[in-house]
Amino acid sequence: MSELGYTCLLLGLCLSLYGIIGNLVGILTNSPELIISSRRSIYMTTLSVSISVISLIYLFISNDFSVKYVHDHSNLAMDKSYVWVAFYSGNEGSLLYITFILTFASSIVLRFSKLKNKDIIPWSTTILSGVIFFYILVLAFFANPFEHMNKEVVDGIGINPLLLHPGMFSHPPMLMAGLAIITIPFAFANGSLINGNKLDDWVDIGRITTLLSWGILGIGMLLGAWWAYTILGWGGYWSWDPIENVALMPWLALTAFIHSIMVQKRRGMFQIWNIILLNIAFILAQFGTFINRGGPVVSVHSFASSTLGYIFLGFLIFSLIFSFTIFFWRIPKIRSERNMESFLSREASFLINNFLLLCITFITLWGVIYPVFSDVIRDISVTVAAPYFNRTNGPLLILLVLMMGIGPLLNWRKSDPKQLVNKIFFPLTISLLIIIILIIFIGLEKYLAAIAFGSLSFAIISIFQDWVQNTKIRISSGDNKFFAWWNLINSNRQRHGGYIVHISIIMIGMGVIGTNFFDQRTDQAIFLEESIVLDNYRIEYIDLIENTKPDRITSSAYMNIYKINPSEYKEYYEEESNGYKIPKNIRGINDKKIGNIILKHEFFPNFNQISVRSGILSTPIEDLYVIPRDFLEDGRIGLAVSINPLASWLWISGPFFIFGTIFALWPTSRNKKNNNF
């Protein structure tokens, strides 16, 4: 079976090479047959890569430990449902997965694209074949997943225990898929640039494939944050780690693109700019692969590290040179663009949005590469972590949220200043009031949080104002009262899908501000039956159960959570501490049990690894979050207890994000197309 898999990889290599050469020769000799046949070679590449994928899965299921990859990433004890995770848990398998997604998505797009007979397709197919060729080349000669073991073995090493969680079924594959699919809009944009005549043909397909990649990547990151928060017991969800950053940067560039592509679609402007944005996103995605697979930066996500870094660095440099050469070669040929008519216009607001997003992208990039830079120049190692990114990107993110509120108030081309003042009055006053009230309540030292909440409310009020006003107009012109809003958002799915995504971003913003500015935290070690009080919660340690399995030792600690009146516990209050310990059998009169949590601490001797499951009691207002830090020898348990205000909104945003993205992607039926704005 491993021979079949490897042969199919080699076959895919030849087919994708044929895709490149066939297309180029076909374009030069003007031969449609050759072009069609080389486009079909992508379908055949997909088929052969799929067979490779199936053979690797088969090898996992049949426990064929003679194959090194299977041996390294699974064992007899592993539950077979984790084959899917084991498949991409290492370097070779994840590359095979990426290649599969890329070929599969390319085939689907090429098959159903309405551009089939347009001139840009051969060039785009050439670029796609080129990227696919590169990935299969790496798989076949540098990271072969079908390599055999040198010696006979009966059992494998096993899967990394940190990956043994349902979250791992979706987070890594979505991230990798999102990053892989960026190649498709990149290929279409550059294909049309090489062709050089029509720079608008690719806009629809570019927008749809970008939204797809952007949506998958976004959900992938959100799932990762959720997994880190609920499972890993880091106590956080986003730490501006290099690997997180390299996924965020292309996503930000794509975010800029999905806004500015609307300007090209509606107004025929920003043609060159949109191509630059996709080039940036693609190159940043390659940068991500480089960092991920043996780059020079340390990260907590060291699952797929390898020595392949410099091959991907080479590819990164090649794509950089390639896209800029084409760009400068073609730029004289591009006709001058239409000009912006007014600064008070939707397109100008998208310009500022793009500027802010790229600012954040490049500042993040600088933070990621600066340690390398410092190492080389001064020979001093430094670390650039969360505090830096929070300080630099935080204010820019607030400005971005403000733009999110201003955007919906502006018209395309130009807005009437008087009308704008009318529209902006309500959201602006309310949000200024919110800022003032918050400053009164939380004090001036957290003014940033107040400003941030004000910006969020500004953004959300302006969306709802837009919906209410337009729904009223629809009703007054005879639309059904109950469906008017639904009909409104259906009349322009791109715009209103965008608003729904904005609402999800506002929810994330709430969670981020709540957890960053208002979290409370205490570290205490307590005996059985003792309690910890933090704010108005009491956590009582009621039981400990230890359990030994062949692969792990699990300690489960059971806690009861009470909502209390802190003044009843005044005598135990400790100076210089947020939380305090309460001795055995002390209960307040007003204590109300609101739930119980189980904290798990698992030790995997084979990997010398610890996995911690924290306990969370979540409400829309705040999360009580308990991490088991230590199980001390004297019987105490060391707990890190924190209150994370508004944290659950980070996850509530997920369904809104998905719905908004799908809504914006949903094809508009033909009879509606004309009144679509």
Added chain:
Amino acid sequence: MLHQKKVLIFLSLFFILFFGCINENDLTLEQRSYQLSKQIMCPICDAQTLDQSQSQLAKDMKITILNQLSEGKTNEQIRDFFVNRYGEEVLAYPPQKGLNIFLWIIPTTIFVTGVLIILNTYKNIKKRK
């Protein structure tokens, strides 16, 4: 031109306001130690702060922080203590001196350049009118 300068002055004030330093007073020792544990990296882990790390060294370092805080040391002194021991790498962001200034100059340059480009677009629109 005058107009442009005014905008720049406004923006730089805005930035100074936003990048203002963290206020270390008025906090309990525990809050300060929590703050510090987010600013200091665990030297033996990959890219984890003391706050995130489960390692024994990180636990010991957190105890050191608490002890030094109760001795009355400032956050700055405690950071310096760890820098002397483990090198600059131990800080979650490098001290703002020497080459490290670039860590802050480059973002400001990126931002200002962008603002200038946008102002330029604005001027062009005005001119055409």
